[in-house]
Amino acid sequence: MAEIFDDASDSDPLAECERRLKYAFRDRGLLRRCLTHSSIAPTRLESNERLEFLGDAILGAVVCEMLFQRFPDEPEGELTRIKSVVVSRTTCAKISGDLSLHDQVLIGKGLSGFNAVPSSVMAAVFESLIAGIYLDGGYDAARVFVSGLVGPEIDRVVHSSHGKNYKSLLQQHTQKLLGQTPVYRIVDEKGPDHSKCFLIAAVIGGEEFSAAWGPNKKDAEQRAAENAWFQIQGRSAGYAPDASAEPPIDRD
Structure with a gap:
């Protein structure tokens, strides 16, 4: 070199x-x-x-x-x-x-x-x-x-605020500060096999954060990570566990 x-x-x-x-x-x-x-x-x-x-x-x-x-x-x-x-x-x-x-x-x-x-x-x-x-x-x-x-x-x-990846943000934050990697637990699911919706919660070091519905596992995990990201900061979760299609709360 x-x-x-x-x-x-x-x-x-x-x-x-x-x-x-x-x-x-x-x-x-x-x-x-x-x-x-x-x-x-x-x-x-x-x-x-x-x-x-x-x-x-x-x-x-x-x-x-x-x-x-x-x-x-x-x-x-x-x-x-x-x-x-x-x-x-x-x-x-x-x-x-x-x-x-x-x-x-x-x-x-x-x-x-x-x-x-x-x-x-x-x-x-x-x-x-x-x-x-x-x-x-x-x-x-x-x-x-x-x-x-x-x-x-x-x-x-x-x-970036556009297309923010909350799973990546959450993982970097928790690994750096807590030495923990988030895992995602399926709390519930509904719908036919070809079109299931999932209710998923982020779990960090045994602590489970507010679950979020999504039209597939990937989107549900992103929403669950977003909930956890804001709850860690003492702010309200954007996605309610009883509202699969509801838009997130405006936190700005």
């Missing part, structure tokens, strides 16, 4: 880039290619396009591994939902912006006239740098680089 970069000369733009990345390239030519857009490259093969292709695959692999390890009880569908946001071009461009790479990108005159570097270019640079670090220092170096930057993005997606 290549060494982590600690210092840089103000007169060396590539060294400044390495400082921001916290990674020192053995091959400076590779770093320059990571930053070179096709609009300024002598040929497309001398731009970062091929590196972007490789970096996209490595980013996906690292994020999948992170999600698989962090959320052992989540189904494939939920992991896919989180991954799709984390590896999106919007998120990749955001990370490039957070690293202040806009003044490191090498672009042609046609793009340099914009007030800001296009987000698609910023996203491509991030993916290219992942590939560059992989080729320069190996998979472990690339994994360390990616995980340090996308970890907060995973947290942002999981904790």
